[in-house]
Amino acid sequence: MIGGMLRLLRVLARRRMGAALALVVLVGFALAVLARPVAWPYPPGAQEAGLVLQAPSLAHPLGTDGNGRDVLARVIDGARYAFAVPLAALALAILIGAPLGLAAGLGGGWFDAFLSRIFQGISLVPPLLLAMALVAAMGPSLRHVVFAIGVLEAIVFARAMRDEVRALHERGFVEAATAAGNPLHRLVLVHLLPNTLARIAGEIPRQAAWALGVLAAMGFVGIATAADTTEWGSMIREGVEHLYAGQWWVVVFPGFALLVFGTALRVLAESIDEHGPRRAASGAMLAGVPGQSARALSPRGAA
Amino acid sequence: MERPVRALLRRIGVGLFLALVVVFTSFLLVKLGAGPTDVLLGGPSPGVEERAQLVQDYGLDRPAFVQLVRYAIRVLGGEFGRSWLTSESVLDEILHRLPATLELMLYAIFLGTLMAVPTGMAAAFARDTAEDRTVRGTSVLGEAMPPFFLALLVLLVFFRWLDIAPAPSGRISIVLSPPPTITGSYFIDAFLMQDSIAARSALAQLVMPVFTLALMLGASLTLLVRGAMLAQMDAPHFVYARAQGMSREMLTIIALRGALPAIGGGLAAQSAALLSMTALVEYVFAWGGIGQYGLEAMAKADFAAVQGFILASAAIAATVHLLHAVIRRLARIRIRRA
Numbered sequence: 122m123i124g125g126m127l128r129l130l131r132v133l134a135r136r137r138m139g140a141a142l143a144l145v146v147l148v149g150f151a152l153a154v155l156a157r158p159v160a161w162p163y164p165p166g167a168q169e170a171g172l173v174l175q176a177p178s179l180a181h182p183l184g185t186d187g188n189g190r191d192v193l194a195r196v197i198d199g200a201r202y203a204f205a206v207p208l209a210a211l212a213l214a215i216l217i218g219a220p221l222g223l224a225a226g227l228g229g230g231w232f233d234a235f236l237s238r239i240f241q242g243i244s245l246v247p248p249l250l251l252a253m254a255l256v257a258a259m260g261p262s263l264r265h266v267v268f269a270i271g272v273l274e275a276i277v278f279a280r281a282m283r284d285e286v287r288a289l290h291e292r293g294f295v296e297a298a299t300a301a302g303n304p305l306h307r308l309v310l311v312h313l314l315p316n317t318l319a320r321i322a323g324e325i326p327r328q329a330a331w332a333l334g335v336l337a338a339m340g341f342v343g344i345a346t347a348a349d350t351t352e353w354g355s356m357i358r359e360g361v362e363h364l365y366a367g368q369w370w371v372v373v374f375p376g377f378a379l380l381v382f383g384t385a386l387r388v389l390a391e392s393i394d395e396h397g398p399r400r401a402a403s404g405a406m407l408a409g410v411p412g413q414s415a416r417a418l419s420p421r422g423a424a
Numbered sequence: 425m426e427r428p429v430r431a432l433l434r435r436i437g438v439g440l441f442l443a444l445v446v447v448f449t450s451f452l453l454v455k456l457g458a459g460p461t462d463v464l465l466g467g468p469s470p471g472v473e474e475r476a477q478l479v480q481d482y483g484l485d486r487p488a489f490v491q492l493v494r495y496a497i498r499v500l501g502g503e504f505g506r507s508w509l510t511s512e513s514v515l516d517e518i519l520h521r522l523p524a525t526l527e528l529m530l531y532a533i534f535l536g537t538l539m540a541v542p543t544g545m546a547a548a549f550a551r552d553t554a555e556d557r558t559v560r561g562t563s564v565l566g567e568a569m570p571p572f573f574l575a576l577l578v579l580l581v582f583f584r585w586l587d588i589a590p591a592p593s594g595r596i597s598i599v600l601s602p603p604p605t606i607t608g609s610y611f612i613d614a615f616l617m618q619d620s621i622a623a624r625s626a627l628a629q630l631v632m633p634v635f636t637l638a639l640m641l642g643a644s645l646t647l648l649v650r651g652a653m654l655a656q657m658d659a660p661h662f663v664y665a666r667a668q669g670m671s672r673e674m675l676t677i678i679a680l681r682g683a684l685p686a687i688g689g690g691l692a693a694q695s696a697a698l699l700s701m702t703a704l705v706e707y708v709f710a711w712g713g714i715g716q717y718g719l720e721a722m723a724k725a726d727f728a729a730v731q732g733f734i735l736a737s738a739a740i741a742a743t744v745h746l747l748h749a750v751i752r753r754l755a756r757i758r759i760r761r762a
Contacts, residue, residue, distance in 0.1 A: 238442065245445075248700075249697075254453055364576060365584065380565070380570070
């Protein structure tokens with residue numbers, strides 16, 4: 122497994138430094154989460170009354186927070202949320218979105234038109250704000266956070282899927298496969314899904330980055346979870362009063378963790394856009410499908 | 425005459441449908457909520473009378489479908505309900521705060537575009553050089569930046585460390601009283617009243633939030649401009665123009681003209697993201713616009729206000745899209761005449 126990963130890294134490094142670096146960062150976060158309980162003496166929840174708001178030092182490289190807890194341990198622990206919540210939300214989004222988009226793309230007609238209008242209407246509300254409002258209504262819980270993000274990202278995947286299938290349809294792809302005697306399940310599984318994979322896969326890191334941002338915003342406003350957690354947004358929320366008093370480390374380090382993690386995901390997304398397999402729909406997207414992402418306007422993935 | 429009328433009717437029909445979807449979404453918000461609707465809308469401890477009034481107003485004793493219809497009629501009639509925290513009309517509160525938000529957004533769009541267009545163009549002309557990679561790297565970093573974190577960093581550096589910026593205490597220094605409302609922008613209103621102290625304070629308060637938002641917006645716009653320019657530079661007419669040995673200035677104009685529709689479309693598409701960023705930045709700077717209002721309502725479970733905020737955000741986004749559609753239509757007419 123490690124050999125395979127090394128090989129993957131070598132291939133990526135040859136093609137693109139950024140993507141390799143991004144993967145190293147993400148794997149680094151994962152390893153840090155796994156290693157922290159054995160490698161680092163301070164648990165994320167342990168309070169030391171005598172060590173409140175200590176500036177970064179050798180014993181506490183990222184300082185301690187207002188409750189005397191080690192910031193480094195908490196920042197590392199926060200990565201668990203950064204992995205788990207976007208991943209769970211993505212799974213939900215693809216599970217809902219892909220079949221919807223497939224049905225709309227294959228079926229076409231009124232169902233397609235109806236669905237795209239519904240999506241268009243929902244997308245009029247800024248998704249971040251809608252997700253936050255949903256969680257605020259349903260109550261603070263990570264399950265609700267995953268649900269809200271997943272449902273809204275499902276729209277993105279449904280649209281992507283629909284565009285891809287539609288583009289294949291327009292090229293006579295579906296017609297040809299049907300004429301060759303493929304039953305529906307074979308048409309979908311063998312002929313359509315593999316051809317849409319590139320686009321779906323390309324969406325994944327970008328949507329993960331979005332989910333991370335939404336989670337952090339919810340944590341920052343204080344609606345994501347009831348208790349205080351090591352989620353980076355919530356850590357920043359707790360630290361704001363200390364920031365104004367000059368104890369910057371309680372805010373800056375979780376913020377940097379967010380920034381680095383998010384950047385790694387976005388760099389991956391850009392790299393897939395640029396070097397990934399050609400998309401079936403790139404021609405169709407240029408023709409102006411309603412509600413398309415701005416990025417889709419450029420064949421090079423707008424950078 | 426037949427066709428334009430039908431096209432118009434169709435447009436109105438689609439618009440109405442979209443409005444209904446938005447209203448339904450906002451209705452669903454409370455229906456999905458943890459707790460009975462009258463508690464969500466009336467606060468955790470509504471009085472017996474208030475509760476009866478809410479049940480009556482929203483038809484809460486009726487089936488959900490009837491509730492939805494009643495809700496839609498109320499909302500489309502401009503009745504957004506009352507916040508249980510302030511017992512003010514939500515619509516009034518939103519309208520009162522709207523200018524503060526629009527002011528931030530407009531300045532940020534202006535400044536962000538001013539930064540992004542030249543940078544994006546330069547990067548496109550320098551495609552795949554170190555310069556291009558630097559611009560792209562910075563932009564991706566900016567896209568990944570949580571808006572509230574950037575706002576806090578700006579505050580840390582300019583307010584706390586350098587001490588050249590005012591405290592994040594809203595739109596004007598807390599020791600001054602706001603100018604009388606003319607446009608709703610404290611800076612413009614104070615300027616019009618020739619109150620230079622208030623104007624200077626309002627301007628000073630604007631600098632940091634606008635700077636934060638412009639940086640955020642500028643990052644994604646730069647990538648957009650670069651992509652749109654590259655698409656133009658691959659087009660046959662541009663290749664021909666370059667082969668003709670036209671000057672860099674002429675080439676820039678040619679590519680930029682072709683890229684304008686894509687840039688405009690991208691800017692319109694970014695409006696939803698900008699609104700979200702503005703809400704978070706307002707929250708940090710205690711700006712007192714609708715964004716801060718909405719986020720605080722969420723944190724305090726004031727759902728009439730949350731619903732109103734969601735509807736207002738959708739209305740702003742819809743207005744932007746409409747404006748964009750009108751501008752595009754006008755531009756197309758001009759092209760046809762030319």
